[in-house]
Amino acid sequence: MSTALLEVTDLRVAYGKIEAVKGISFTVNQGEVTTLIGTNGAGKTTTLRTLSGLLKPTAGTILFDGQALNTVPAHKIVALGLAHSPEGRHIFPRMTIEENLLLGAFLRKDAPGITEDVERAYALFPILGERRKQAAGTLSGGEQQMLAMGRALMSRPKLLMLDEPSMGLSPIMMQKIMATIVELKANGTTILLVEQNAQAALSLSDQGYVMQTGQIVLTGTGAELLTDESVRKSYLGED
């Protein structure tokens, strides 16, 4: 039986008077890939930003690895083992690739381990290694996505949250990113994935949640959701 690494219960988040997340509960199990799918504005990104502390919940609890995160400031959450690769990649454009990766390890003090992990990121994404001294802003969208993922991995997280990693990428680049997620899972990384590309995401997920206007409307394994009638209609573009 898998154990829960992250347990979210009745989470509510609001921007001023507008509630974007209206009481959701879900679980991310150790070693699994869990996916949140849903249309634009369903509250997926808001949920991730709340988990990593950039937004404060108005109600509900977030239990990560046995610890409540509700009042922990954002900069302390990464130290607990939760890394977030944000939507739109948000790499530091005027720093080099290497500097970006090193910032991912900002809180770590073990210099040899950091060097080792930088090399591991280059092994995972060889193109980054080739351009390590280049300003990150000059990379293509797909390369920036690799960098954002590599940077998030630099903290050696227990849970990696990826927000829309395939957004705006070419099909080939998208496949590469998805293959990387599979590879990371095989290495034992727990992943919480937010995707608009439901087909690709669900096919590699252990567990999936469908969000609609701030609520979770459907739950199931990746395979179950892929075959669900309403999911196929709404998110997989089938009539």
Added chain:
Amino acid sequence: MRHRSLLVLSIALTGALTVTACGSRGGSKSGGDSASGTTVTIGVDAPLSGQNSATGLGIQYGVQIAVDDANKNKTVPGVTFKVKPLDDQAQPATGQQNATSLVADSSVLGVVGPLNSGVAQSMQQVFETANLVEISPSNTNPALTQGPNWASGTKVRGYKTYFRTATTDALQGAYAAQYATGTAKKKNAFVVDDKQTYGAGLAGIFKDSFTKDGGTIAGTDHVSTGDKDFSTLVTKIKSSGADMLYYGGQYDEASLLSKQLKAAGDAIPLMGGDGIFSATYVSVGGAGTEGDLSTSVGSPVDGLATAQDFIAKYKAAKYPGDYGTYGGYSYDAATAIIKAVASVAAANGGKIPSDARAKIVDGVQKADFDGIAGHVSFDEFGDTTNKQLTVYQVTGGKWVSVKTGAFTG
């Protein structure tokens, strides 16, 4: 786009900050004891903070002592005088605001001030309209009393409510030039002014008189009030070969200019008008000011037997500021107003009449008494009839009078 808006913002803010910097700073509390009978207020407008404030405070407390004496001696029976000091920060716009608020206070029957000629220009019309008498202890620009064309001989008095106990720069500048060429044997002067009504006017008169007396002008330049860095100007003066520097303006800039000039190794003296004749000039300028010269209106107040009681009171009260420059004249200006109030009240059965302000203007015009700094009476332009001038020199870290007299063509 962000940069464009930043540019607009920066320019807008520059403007906004300039305006706020000129804003009123408010005055300190007036010394008001609850009066029995009628209270008459004498307004004071002078720079009480920042630029020129040392001499400005000298004016405020000069008036304060005159008022205290009048109250103690019951100069006007049944009337208690008090002082309402307002800070103009040497800014004409602030001075005008102050004038308006003094006019609006019906207990104000006379005003002493301002310090700066430029500020006086902005206040004269306000007081004229309200028929409120204004006596400046320090304004020396001739145009204030004699109109803009005074130099060509067309003298017209613009404001019948404006008087001054200081003599004009027409005499002061000429007296300075006469001393510079005659006694100090200077031949080549560099002339700098601060573009203000007083400074530019005085520097212009000095320049003309100095040339007329046989000197040459090595160069001219202008500074802005508030300037602190004169290094470039100092380099210019040094390379001009001038044997003296004449400065038309106030002690704030003059002391730094002199100090920086001497520090750069140019040992020529700076000479200025009454605007630099202040103990603060020496204390800020330090050793660099040794040997510098100034002219000032009247006879040295420290040497006047009539002023000793005033000086003792000023020191005993530990008032801030420099009494030496205009304190005596301020005392006399306030006394002229008090005496006018006394005669107006006496003529009205001991009561202040409703049209007191207009009557007091007439009273001041007729003033004729011996003040602590000299005889007080006014000519048809509102100028003092006391034409005494004194040349001072910094000797041993103090202004010491070296020559007193009246300008004689």
Added chain:
Amino acid sequence: MHTLPQQLANGLFLGSTYGLIAIGYTMVYGIVQLINFAHGEIFMTGGFGALTVYLVLPHGTSLWLALPLMLIGGAATSVLIALGAERFAYRPLRTAPRLAPLIAAIGLSLALQQAVHNLYPKATSPRVFPQIPSGPWHLANIDIQSGDLFTLIAAPICMVVLALFVRKSRTGRAMQATAQDPDTAQLMGIDTNRIIATAFAIGAVFAAVAAICYGLRYGQVSYDMGFEAGLKAFTAAVLGGIGNIYGAMLGGLVLGLAEALATAYISDIPGMQQLGGQAWAPVWAFVLLILVLLLRPQGLLGERVADRA
């Protein structure tokens, strides 16, 4: 033109002080996009802090001994004021519309002026600042005053230390990250509140050094000295490209040189006699600023805006 070397030196000394103050504007702007208009007053309080240290030292203490203590006292005062302003005036307004912190800054600036004016003993008129009792030194054709000597030593040291700090230190890298993307910087584990406070503090230390340069040069400090100096330094920061620390220093030097050369030589150009001299120097400096911003709206080094926070 035989005075040219001296005039260039005058401009450089003046410009170094502008540059030191400009660092504070540019660092804070680079990180929180706030123009801290109270920075001129932070500079002023640094001057009074240093003066206070001098006044409490036993009379007759050698200035060479007193200077390091004055530096510490001045910097401590500035830093305290800057951190207080950040914590209590700007941080609560960080998510407010951008005009709000700007207005707060202007209010703070007036409040600090008034506080020193009313509370510091005898500060209603300029207070005499101690002088280094030696010099001037002659170097080729150039006179260097003792006050300038301090500037000449302090400004480059400050700049080099800052450049190394921003590029090499962990906090420096965190600053760059915060400047480029504050939210993501938090995801890296960077305490951005601490970094923003650090930027304010560094700006304040530089302002205090500049205030001592100012005091030593002009022999006085006054409650209103921050207004004009702050305005000039802000101009220097914009000229150099606001957000860029090298731009701030370069902008300061260019501004100082422009003022010196305009004072010295504009009036020698035929027909320009009336437009030259000391009083017109700021006008020429602003003409230069407007020209630079028309041709390069991002400022001289603006291409690298905010990357070297």
